[in-house]
Amino acid sequence: MTKITINKFAAKKIRQGISVLDVRDFSHENYADGFAALYVDKTFLTNAYFSRQNKGVGWTIETTDFVQLFKTAKAKRQNYFNDELTTAFRIFNQDGDGFGGMTVDIYGNFALFSWYNSFIYSLKADILNAFRQVFPEILGGYEKVRFESKLPISSHIFGETSPDKLTILENGVKYQVFLNDGLMTGIFLDQHEVRGALLDELAVGKDVLNLFSYTAAFSVAAAMGGAVSTVSVDLAKRSRELSEAHFKANGLALENHKFHVMDVFEYFKYAARKNLTFDLIVIDPPSFARNKKMTFSVAKNYHQLIADSLPILNKYGKIIASTNHAGLTREAFLTELSKGFGTQKFDIIKEFSLPADFVTNPCDPHSDYLKVFVLEIKT
Structure with missing residues (x-):
């Protein structure tokens, strides 16, 4: 060495x-x-x-004994394995579980490995051998290569193959995911507590707007939680098809659930022209994004999303403001949100960070990257 x-x-x-x-x-x-x-x-x-x-x-x-690392990680998440209503969660999370550079997620009977650098990828054979000893119940495995290389981005790596669209459960809600189609899977597992809050309490009786909706997982949770209506907005052309599939998987009629493939800032103008207003607005943008008209950065531009949301937010309305930007501290994010609210007063009524299955390094604030605030307008 x-x-x-x-x-x-x-x-x-x-x-x-x-x-x-x-x-x-x-x-x-x-x-x-x-x-x-x-x-x-x-x-x-x-x-x-x-x-x-x-x-x-x-x-x-501290160790290269991957069998022991996986045994410890599995024991920490026994509650998730025992939960019949949730079949997708993280079972290994980088340095939170003792070895940085990889994550492992469970999707039903399948595991998804994400490799973040070339050296840990070179250890793949040893890691997979250890994993299969500790998790014999997992039927098949896939990988995502998240570092720059000439390797395929997404591949099947052992055992059985998953259906092209695999149905998983989260809090009893069905979602369709895809394990071998680029870097995305159709759902962000780190948000399952936020979706749980929409399901349990936040969405009931509400008209909900979901911005940067991707496959509309927040919208589906809101609909299953009793939302009167949902609107999902995302610029990706594929978002409508994938979003509708989630609704159909749960037997939800689409009459009161709309999907717009368009830029979020353009949607604000559209909503104002149509006199559309909402009780709850979910804002979960990527840390960085670029289109033909502008470059968006959470650290610099999130306040504009808040400012543009306020005119279409009903009295006593709520905003779920979320970011996964690891370099943006909780305090800096709150400052950016406050800038967007301007003179409008608000209360923080709920706050989320990474859920328990996303075990973090308690000594490193950047390890717990997720910051979500539920904000209520004060009058």
Whole structure:
């Protein structure tokens, strides 16, 4: 194993529990892809591996015993395995479960592995062997390659193959997912507590607008939770077909549920012209987006989404404001939201972060990237 001496700043972060290795802490001559032992002042500090990815240049690790890592991760999520109403959830979440660079999600009888750097991908055979020992009940596996390479983005990697559209359950609601079709699966599992709140209480009797709706999972949860109507807006042409499939899977008639394939900012203008108003608006944009007219950044432009929502929000209306931008702190996100509200007063009536199956590193705030606020207009 390569021995690498690190600076005191890097050592301090590691001692504080930060697992991500940052490029600023290492010179390019000091590391190459692979395992390494990190030293500071000639004293061993920890083991790690190096491999570039979007979060940095590698991770500290405590063990390479993947069987034990998977056993521990499985035990943490026993409640999810025992829940007959939910069949899709995360069972391994990077450094939250002791090994950064990969995640594993369960979709019914199938597992989906996401690889975030080339070195952990090189360990795939050992990881899959350990996984199949610990999870013999899983019938088949798929992978998503989330680092730059010439590899296929999405592939079947072991066992049985999934139907092209696989039906899973979440809180008793049916969703159709696709495991071997690009990087997306049709649902963002980290939002299942927010969808649960829509199902249980937030949507009943409401007219709901779902912006950046993707496959309208929030809208389906709202409809199943008693919403009077839903409107789902997304720029992707495929969104309508995928959204309608979710509604049909749950036996929901489409008369009171509309789908618009259009830019969200254009929809605000459309809604104003048509005098459309809503009791609840869900705003869950990508961290960054670009179309022909503008570039959108959550950190810089989210306030405009709030400002444009207020004219079409009914009295005492609510906004569910969400972001998965890891680099945006809770405080900075609230500041951006407040900027959008201007002089309009609001209360935070509910707040969500990552659910329990998305185990995080408690020492690293960036590990818990999800920030969701339910905001109620004050009059």
